Amino acid sequence: MKWLLNIGIAAALISLSAAPVIAQNKETEMNAIAIPAPLDALVSVVNGGDTEGYLALLTEDSVVDDNGDRYVGKAEIKTWSDRELIGAKGVMTVQGVETHGTEIHLIADWKSNFYTGPGRFIFTLRDGKISEWRIRAI
Structure with missing residues (x-):
């Protein structure tokens, strides 16, 4: 499966470096996925259970929309x-990254004690921080 990877638009809108992350696709080929720095940090702090680190990545007026909540x-x-x-x-x-205008989509597998399954995580960034995060099951 080919992943759409076009961070050029997002990079032009936000001056961020992207960190490479290794992910396996369904064909088990290894692919380097470039994730914008704030989202790479988000994955790290969430996976590491760091609440304070997570909150530090958000703007003061940040919004999370979890399937409509x-x-x-x-x-x-x-x-x-x-x-x-x-x-x-x-x-x-993370399985893939897509950009759609000013939005950055992470396609990822999610596992937790609350919910497990594939998801599309849609982010809007402002001043190097997450201003909006929409979560959609896929």
């Missing part, structure tokens, strides 16, 4: 995370 601001997002993200021992394995 909206959480606005760091206090609401922390309550959600304590239940469904970091508190649920979540682990995200």
Whole structure:
């Protein structure tokens, strides 16, 4: 399966370096996936169970939309995370990255005590931080 990888637009909009991440696709070929730095950091802190590190990646007015349930601001997002993200021992394995205008999509496998399955994680960045994160099961 080929992954659409076009971070040029996002890189032009946000001056960020991308860190390579290794992921396996269904054909078990190894592919280097370039993930914008704030999202690479997000995967690391979530997988490492670091709540404070996670919250530091968000803008003050950040929004998380988890399949239609909206959480606005760091206090609401922390309550959600304590239940469904970091508190649920979540682990995200990135399979691909896509850009759609100013949005960056991570296609990933998600495993936690709360929910397990494939997901599309849609991010909007502002000033090097996550201003919006929409989560969609696929």
